[in-house]
Structures are given as structure tokens and as C-alpha cells.
Amino acid sequence: MPSEIAPPPPGTGPLLRARGLHKSFGDNHVLRGVDLDIAPGTVHALIGPSGSGKTTVLRSLNGLESPEAGSLEIGELAIDFSRPRTRAERAALHRASAMVFQQHQLFPHLSVLGNVTIGPLRVQGRPRDEVMADALALLERVGLREKADAFPSSLSGGQQQRVGIVRALALQPSMLLFDEPTSSLDPELVGEVLAVMTELAAEGWTMAVVTHELAFAREVAHEVSFFADGVVVERGAPAQVFGEPRHERTKRFLQRIQGPFGR
Amino acid sequence: MNWQLILDSVGPIALGGLTGTIPLTLASFALGLLIAIGMALMRISGSAVLSGIARVYISIIRGTPMLVQLFVIFYGMPQIGITLDPWPSAIIALSLNVGGYAAEIIRAAILSIPRGQWEAGAMIGMSRGQTLARIVLPQAARVSVPPLSNTFISLVKDTSLTSVILVTELFRVAQRIAAPSGEFLTVYLVAAAVYWVICFVLALGQDSVERRLDRYAV
Ligand SMILES: Nc1ncnc2c1ncn2[C@@H]1O[C@H](COP(=O)(O)OP(=O)(O)OP(=O)(O)O)[C@@H](O)[C@H]1O
Ligand SMILES: [Mg+2]
Numbered sequence: 001m002p003s004e005i006a007p008p009p010p011g012t013g014p015l016l017r018a019r020g021l022h023k024s025f026g027d028n029h030v031l032r033g034v035d036l037d038i039a040p041g042t043v044h045a046l047i048g049p050s051g052s053g054k055t056t057v058l059r060s061l062n063g064l065e066s067p068e069a070g071s072l073e074i075g076e077l078a079i080d081f082s083r084p085r086t087r088a089e090r091a092a093l094h095r096a097s098a099m100v101f102q103q104h105q106l107f108p109h110l111s112v113l114g115n116v117t118i119g120p121l122r123v124q125g126r127p128r129d130e131v132m133a134d135a136l137a138l139l140e141r142v143g144l145r146e147k148a149d150a151f152p153s154s155l156s157g158g159q160q161q162r163v164g165i166v167r168a169l170a171l172q173p174s175m176l177l178f179d180e181p182t183s184s185l186d187p188e189l190v191g192e193v194l195a196v197m198t199e200l201a202a203e204g205w206t207m208a209v210v211t212h213e214l215a216f217a218r219e220v221a222h223e224v225s226f227f228a229d230g231v232v233v234e235r236g237a238p239a240q241v242f243g244e245p246r247h248e249r250t251k252r253f254l255q256r257i258q259g260p261f262g263r
Numbered sequence: 264m265n266w267q268l269i270l271d272s273v274g275p276i277a278l279g280g281l282t283g284t285i286p287l288t289l290a291s292f293a294l295g296l297l298i299a300i301g302m303a304l305m306r307i308s309g310s311a312v313l314s315g316i317a318r319v320y321i322s323i324i325r326g327t328p329m330l331v332q333l334f335v336i337f338y339g340m341p342q343i344g345i346t347l348d349p350w351p352s353a354i355i356a357l358s359l360n361v362g363g364y365a366a367e368i369i370r371a372a373i374l375s376i377p378r379g380q381w382e383a384g385a386m387i388g389m390s391r392g393q394t395l396a397r398i399v400l401p402q403a404a405r406v407s408v409p410p411l412s413n414t415f416i417s418l419v420k421d422t423s424l425t426s427v428i429l430v431t432e433l434f435r436v437a438q439r440i441a442a443p444s445g446e447f448l449t450v451y452l453v454a455a456a457v458y459w460v461i462c463f464v465l466a467l468g469q470d471s472v473e474r475r476l477d478r479y480a481v
Contacts, residue, residue, distance in 0.1 A: 064382055094388045105383040109401045119387035122397065171387060 014073075015040040015175060015206050016061070021070035021081070023056055030056050031067060032230035038175070038223075041204040045217035045238070048227030049253055054210040055102075057227075058177050061208065063093030075174050097208075098168035099177040103184055104160045106152040112139065112163050113148040116170045124171070131170075138166045142196050158189030165196055175206040183212060214257065218242050226250045265449050272440045272453050276433055280457050283432025287422045290354050292415055295361025302366035303373060304395075317366065324363025330424055332356045337428040353425040361418055368410045372403035405476045412469040416462050423458075433457060 016038040023031040030053045038044045046054045059065040060081075061072065067081040074096040079089055106115050113135060120131040139145045142162040152160055161181055168176055178197065182190040194216050201207060201220050211217055217224055218238045225235040226249070234247045245251045305317035324332075337352040347355070376399045384394030426435035437454035441447050 062386055064385060091388060094386060099386045101379065101383065101386075103379060105377075105379040107380065107383065107398055109398075109405070118397065119389075122393065123388040167387070 014038055015075060016208070017073045018057075018061070019071045021057065021060060021067045021072075023053075023060065023065060023067040030230050031060075031070075034070070034227075034230070034232055036208075036225065036232065038206060038208060040206055042222040043201045043205075043207045043209060043220055045221035045224045046208060046210045046227060047212070047214070047217060047224060047253075048233075052227040053230045054227050055179055058099070058179050058208060058210055061093075062097050062099050062177055063090050064099070095171075096173060097175045097177050098171040098173035099179065100161070100164045100168050100181050102180045104152070104157075104164040106160055106163055106167070108152055111149050111151055112144065112155070115152065115163060116167050119167070119171050135166070135170055138169050139163075142166055156189060157185045158192045161185065161189075161193045162196055165193075165200075169200075175208065176200065178207065178209040178211070180210050180212065212257065214242065214254075226253065228253070265446055268444060268446050268449050269453055272437070272450050273457070275440065276437050276450075276454055276457050279431065279433040279436030280461060283430060283435070284419065284422050284458075284461070287350075287353060287357065287425065287430065287432060288415070288419050291357035291422075292361055292418055294354065294358035295365060295418075296411075298358060298362030299365035299369050300400075302362060303369040306366065306370050307373060321363050321366050324360055329356070329360055329421055330427070332360060333424060333428055349425070349428050349430045352428055353422070353430045357418065357421065357425070360421070361414060364417075365411060365414050368407050368414065369403065372407035373399060375406055376402050408469070408473055408476060412465070416465055419461055419465065420458060 014037040016036065018034060018036040021031045021034040021036075022029075034053065034057055036044070036057065046057065048054055056065055060067050061074070063085070066085060070081045072079045072081065072093075074093075077089075077092050077096055079085070079093065085093075107118070110118060113132075116135040116139065117131050120126045120134070121128065136145060136148065139148055142165065144159060144162055144166070147155060147159065147163075152163065155163065164181070165176075181197070182193050185193065190213070194213065197207070197209070197216070198220050209217070209221065221238050223235065224238050224241040225232045226241060226245075226247070227233065228249045234241060234245065234250045236246075241250065242254065245254060302317040302320060305313040306321075308314060333352070333356045336356050337347065337349065340347065340352075373395075380398055380402070381391075381394055384398045385391075389397065422430075422432055423434040425432060426438060429435070434454055437450050441450035444450065
């Protein structure tokens with residue numbers, strides 16, 4: 001794997017630190033003071049009921065959503081959301097992290113290779129030879145080298161999502177954001193996507209993952225935040241949050257999602 | 264039927280198509296598309312002023328007859344000191360007309376591209392302009408080919424109106440042949456046949472463009 005796409009070395013202190021994020025859509029106060037810390041090289045799972053604001057938080061981290069208040073630090077970058085974002089700040093936010101969407105959102109008019117290289121070539125202006133070599137190496141890693149010239153519509157859901165992951169990696173972000181990357185896949189395709197994510201975690205990528213795959217969160221995540229009603233109700237190591245949840249909300253959520261027989 | 268007249272007239276009439284109707288159509292369509300893209304972008308710009316201007320333009324173009332628009336430009340404008348030859352007048356009127364009709368087609372096509380595509384563009388670091396040019400418009404183009412083909416074929420037929428401002432296109436050639444001979448039925452049927460052939464060929468072209476754009480199915 002080319003050195004440029006290796007994750008940044010673990011440093012000290014959090015790579016990502018969000019404080020007091022507030023966001024409303026009209027009268028709907030969706031984020032009500034969200035704090036989030038993610039240490040370099042760790043996987044942070046965001047879990048919680050539908051509508052609790054997980055996607056909104058993740059989108060805010062990438063600059064796709066603009067909270068009205070709060071602050072965010074990713075590495076050297078520091079954003080104060082109570083002031084309007086400058087163009088440079090927006091660009092820096094997009095540059096700092098890369099996102100894998102729930103509905104992959106690949107560009108249907110571009111080939112797989114086109115999807116992966118358009119950002120590095122057209123936005124980052126990196127040399128073509130290098131971009132192509134990196135892209136093909138990344139596709140090889142996820143087993144899709146021979147699909148480089150295919151269009152996304154000809155791929156299975158699992159393959160599309162793996163291309164989505166490669167598109168994110170090719171941007172050379174300092175962290176990866178996943179919004180329920182497997183929840184729109186047929187059950188038999190979930191495994192291949194989670195396998196790639198598990199590998200990335202083992203390699204030391206810093207990742208924020210919104211997921212309903214509790215087994216994945218338990219095995220792979222270093223930390224879990226449980227969201228409800230726009231705040232983080234509980235956070236801790238997976239063993240603690242899943243094994244001995246401290247809050248009633250967390251307990252009820254876990255019972256509901258795991259069903260009467262547990263997992 | 265006067266078979267000799269058919270043979271004698273079909274050549275000049277087809278030539279009028281080649282040297283008048285077709286170049287007029289191509290030039291007006293190209294310019295009209297540029298106007299339409301501009302108007303569509305103004306409509307979705309989020310600026311009340313720009314969107315309002317585009318809305319008024321589209322409403323005027325669609326709410327007034329093509330023939331009247333031609334007369335205003337060719338016979339009306341000289342009164343305020345703007346005198347244009349038949350060809351420029353015709354191209355201006357036709358392209359303004361295409362602009363008005365195609366703007367709504369292009370606007371609808373842009374709006375039909377899912378929001379997630381804009382977001383994916385932003386995520387990879389593209390500006391809104393870059394996302395529009397590289398992500399959204401190429402997909403919108405595919406969506407708008409069928410309705411734009413209809414506009415194009417209507418335009419071919421609308422060029423016949425420019426005969427009244429003395430543009431030497433297919434129909435004006437036919438009129439010139441018909442008048443002295445008195446064989447109106449024969450000559451105008453020949454003209455109709457030539458229009459039909461042009462439109463038939465265009466429809467074939469539309470199919471092949473669509474097939475080429477269908478390499479990816481959305
Ligand atoms: N663009 C938007 N406009 C208006 N309301 C929105 C928008 N995006 C999200 N919301 C609302 O914000 C709330 C939180 O949504 P969000 O998508 O962050 O929840 P979530 O925790 O990701 O839920 P899920 O598990 O269903 O994905 C919901 O009530 C949703 O309807
Ligand atoms: Mg969500």
C-alpha cells in the first residue's frame with residue numbers, strides 16, 4: 001500500500017473534539033449540545049434510536065451540515081460554529097474527513113475508477129500517475145481491481161459500498177466517517193463491507209461509525225456513544241455500554257434492538 | 264400530379280433545407296441551449312431577483328406567438344434604430360424562443376438529480392460550481408435528451424416562420440417556386456415531405472444519442 005494513504009500516526013490527545021453542538025431544523029431542535037471526542041487511531045461507534053441526531057452529527061463533522069452553535073477541532077483545524085463558515089473553513093472541513101454514505105451516493109455517470117479519482121484529480125490536483133496508481137491499489141485491496149472500468153449500476157450493493165469506501169480513502173483524509181454503511185444492504189452483503197471496515201480499523205484509521213450492527217460495534221469499536229434526543233446519553237468502552245449500561249434509556253434501547261433473546 | 268414539377272422542385276427545396284433550415288436550426292439551438300442553461304441556473308439560484316428575471320423571460324417567450332416575436336425583432340426594432348438582416352433576426356428570435364422552452368426542461372432535469380449527489384460532490388471537496396459542472400449537469404443532460412429532442416424538432420418546423428422575414432430557407436424556396444407555377448398543392452407537398460425526412464432522420468439521431476448516454480443506467 002502506497003505510503004500516502006496510510007493513516008496519520010497516532011498522536012496525543014483527541015484527533016477530533018466536538019463541544020456543545022446545537023442544530024435545529026425549523027422548530028425541530030435536533031442536536032442539543034453534543035460532545036464527542038475521538039482519539040487518533042480509534043473507532044468510535046455512534047448508536048441510538050432513529051431520529052436521535054446521529055446522522056446530523058456525522059454530517060456536521062464533514063461540513064455538510066452547519067450547527068448553529070458549538071465548536072469542532074479536527075487535528076489542527078478549529079471551527080467555531082457560532083460564526084458563519086468561511087470558504088476556506090468549509091474546504092478544510094471537507095478535507096479533514098471523508099464520508100461513506102448510507103446510500104453510497106456514487107456518481108452514476110462515472111466509472112468506478114472515475115468515482116475514486118475525481119476528487120484527488122479535480123479537487124486536490126494531485127499528479128495523475130500517482131492518483132491512478134493509488135486508486136488501483138486501493139481497489140485491489142477491496143477486491144474490485146477488475147471492476148475499475150465498470151459503472152456503479154452494474155455492481156452489487158456490497159461492491160458499491162466498497163467503492164464508496166475506496167472513494168473516501170483516495171481523498172487521504174485524516175479520519176473516516178461511516179453513516180450506517182450496511183443498513184441498506186441485503187443481509188448476505190453486509191459481511192464483505194464490515195470486513196473491509198474491520199481491516200481499516202486494524203490498520204489504525206480513525207473512524208466514526210453510525211451503526212445498528214451491535215456486534216460490529218462491540219468487536220471493533222474502541223468507544224461507543226449512545227445518542228438519544230439530540231444528546232450523548234452515555235459513552236464508554238463497548239464492554240461497559242453493552243454489558244452494564246448505566247442509563248435506563250440505553251438499557252431499553254439495547255433490549256429493543258437485541259430482541260428478547262439477546263445476542 | 265405534375266411529376267415533372269415534383270422532380271424539378273425537390274432539388275431546390277432540399278437545397279433550401281440544407282443551406283437555410285438546417286444551419287438556422289443548429290445555430291439557434293446551440294445559442295438557445297446556452298440561454299436555457301443560464302435561465303435554469305437563475306431559476307434555481309436561490310436569488311429572488313435572478314429567479315424573478317428568468318421567470319418573467321420564460322413567461323413572455325411562452326406566452327407570445329413566435330410569429331409576433333419575429334415581427335417585433337425584424338420589423339419593430341428598426342424604429343428604435345436597431346436594424347438587423349433577416350438571418351441575424353431569425354437566429355435571435357429562434358434562440359430566444361428555444362431558451363424559453365428549454366429552460367424549464369433543464370431546470371426540471373437539474374432538480375431531478377438527488378440531493379445526495381450534491382452532497383457527495385461537497386464531501387469530496389468540490390465547490391457548488393464544480394459539482395454542478397462535473398456531477399449534476401452530466402446526469403441532467405441524460406434526463407433532458409428526450410424532451411430537448413422534441414424542442415429541437417419543433418424548432419426545425421418553426422424555422423419555416425422565418426420565411427415571412429425573407430430568410431431563404433426551405434419554405435421560402437417552395438413559395439418562390441409555387442407562386443409562378445400555380446401548382447401550390449404539389450410544391451407544398453414536396454416541401455412537407457422534405458421537412459418530414461429531416462425530422463425522421465433527427466429522430467433516428469435521438470435514438471442513437473440516448474443509447475450512447477445509456478451506458479450507465481441511473
Ligand atoms: N435536512 C433536514 N431537514 C429537516 N429535518 C431534518 C433534516 N435532517 C434531519 N432532520 C431531522 O432531524 C432529526 C434527526 O435526524 P438524523 O438523521 O440525524 O437522525 P438519526 O439518528 O441519524 O436517525 P436514523 O437512525 O433514522 O438515521 C430527525 O427528526 C430528522 O427528521
Ligand atoms: Mg441516520
